[in-house]
Amino acid sequence: MYGWRGRIGLLVPSINTTMETEFWQIAPEGVSVHTARIAGGRHGTPEELRSMENASKKAAEDVAMVEPDVVVYGCTSGSFFEGPEWNRKICEQLSAITKAPTVTTAGGMAACLMTSGHKRVDVVTPYVELTNERLKQFLKAHGIDVVKLGTFDMLDMFDHAKIEPEEIYRKVKEITTPEAEAVFVACTQLRALEVLDMLERDLGKPVYSAVQASAWQAYEAMGVDPGITHCGSLLRRLSEPGAIKPPQARRTA
């Protein structure tokens, strides 16, 4: 059977074309990815982002059928937009439906920055101003300040995937400040995964992405060390001694 080592139930906004692809690219032997789509529009308006919370329940019902070991709600703005409580509510709802631990991208973002001890970070997003403000508030609520935010400023979420990895590389390099301890690239539709290693080498500080942070939490929750060595320091951390907790020590839902 496929997914004998771990089965990921992946919920993506219907327009997203990047996250499934990047999740499959890093999936090791024995791990399978099963996707369901969250209904919503193309534009990241407040109404659309809020509606995803409800629409994700239907996608969760469908993906629950594969008996996943972890469920990933794969949208950054769709999980931070209404704040930390909202994000927690999404996790709880989806866990109740799927009977599996659920991680969200915004939760992964906060967790990777907090466990790394970062207090001041730069952020790159494709978002419009209102969404960027909400992102800063979300991080602030977790004790993290955004020093500088660089944006591609595009409302059309489908078009976010058209931004080339090299453009993301250049944007991160262009906006990052010496005060920031790390950089986070938000949005699971941005193809950042393949340039994270290069950015970390060239900037000398950690650079994280939405898909990467989601995967990091998913593998941790499954108790699987994927052995991914080329997609940034965060995923390499899963291969460090003690990073993967034995099943009885992991949260189960």
Place this chain on the structure above:
Amino acid sequence: MSRIGLLVPSSNTTVEPEFYRALPRGVTLHTARLYLTRIAPESILKMVEDMETQAKLLASADVDVIVLGATAPSFLNGLGYDQELIRKIESATGKKATTTSTALVQAIGHLGAKRVVLGSAYDERVNGIAKAFLEASGVEVVGVKGLALVDNLVVGRLSADTAYDLAVEVDHPGAEAIVLSCTNWQTMDAIERIERDTKKPVISTTQASIWAALRAIGHTAPVAGYGRLLQELGT
């Protein structure tokens, strides 16, 4: 870059990994799910109701083709039903569409087989419907054997060895090709072994779906490792 949109029954755990492994560089897969627990006519008809909504979600990701990657649902109502489903998807989305059953019949025709044996994960009732569909499509079925499973999750837990064993068992001197049916049944890893040992081409429903999807997006380079059909892509 091309994008394949795949509609899978919600409980299917096999077709996504098998597609991903076979797809060439530059072709990505995007999935939407249709609620299905049991391979039985009542459950399947309900699943089809969800199909247009889910197809539209795939269309929002601007996929180049939509494949209904489910075998029994696409042959359930006999000859022409697959075409009806294709029309439904195409008119709901404006995208090109195909189904596993459509791909299966095309692939059998492409390999020039007129008489086949059928190995499946299904019970007798669904096998009967499968046989009738193939025969109505002009393919004679000279032998049928199923694993008699109706719980889709159980099918997903089977290894590819079960496909090899059943194929060798159901093979018949009168058959020109071996058909393996059910996209939740691991078949891809068994295809080349069966072809080598039986000296006959194998058409599995997942392999035929991949073949049809790649043809629909104009991909013509051979795909190695999964039997004659994909090896001869573009011919």
